[in-house]
Amino acid sequence: MATQPSAESFEAVALPHLAAAYNLARWLMRNNEDAEDVVQEAMVRALTYFDGFRGTNIRAWLLQIVRNVAFASMRLNRGIKFVPIGGPGEDSNADAARSPDLRDPHEDPESALIHAREKRQLDALLAQLPVELREVIILRELEELSYKEIAQITDAPIGTVMSRLFRARRLLEGAAVESEERSA
Numbered sequence: 001m002a003t004q005p006s007a008e009s010f011e012a013v014a015l016p017h018l019a020a021a022y023n024l025a026r027w028l029m030r031n032n033e034d035a036e037d038v039v040q041e042a043m044v045r046a047l048t049y050f051d052g053f054r055g056t057n058i059r060a061w062l063l064q065i066v067r068n069v070a071f072a073s074m075r076l077n078r079g080i081k082f083v084p085i086g087g088p089g090e091d092s093n094a095d096a097a098r099s100p101d102l103r104d105p106h107e108d109p110e111s112a113l114i115h116a117r118e119k120r121q122l123d124a125l126l127a128q129l130p131v132e133l134r135e136v137i138i139l140r141e142l143e144e145l146s147y148k149e150i151a152q153i154t155d156a157p158i159g160t161v162m163s164r165l166f167r168a169r170r171l172l173e174g175a176a177v178e179s180e181e182r183s184a
Contacts, residue, residue: 010046017063021062046061
């Protein structure tokens with residue numbers, strides 16, 4: 001006799017993938033608070049439909065739900081512009097101030113500064129990519145998913161995933177070279 005999936009079993013299989021879900025949501029939404037909302041909604045949906053899950057790859061299933069919730073949220077909020085409320089001396093990038101990067105204690109200050117600058121540059125380059133290219137590069141390079149998993153998450157053929165990855169890498173490379181030339 002099969003037992004009914006429980007919230008505890010959902011927690012055991014879903015929580016290990018929470019960081020990947022947040023990472024994808026953050027890159028799709030381009031905002032920490034919106035990403036948190038997307039992940040929360042996605043986890044509620046995943047828990048609601050967990051008893052119907054019959055696949056073998058829970059990570060891909062969860063990331064697909066995150067992607068769907070993010071795109072639904074973007075469609076719902078299309079055209080809405082938010083203006084930050086802050087005083088004249090406040091940093092407009094409050095997200096960065098609230099979530100400091102963890103530093104390697106063995107890294108010297110110069111290396112840490114170089115690493116932080118490279119990370120900011122990569123983040124800026126990734127943010128410039130169209131969303132369909134950004135999501136596949138994030139899923140492949142940062143989340144290390146297979147082409148098959150990415151195809152499942154994005155509901156696109158593997159050939160399309162490969163094509164998007166190629167274009168994303170080429171655009172990133174071109175933008176990086178252009179950025180280097182400007183700063184030289």
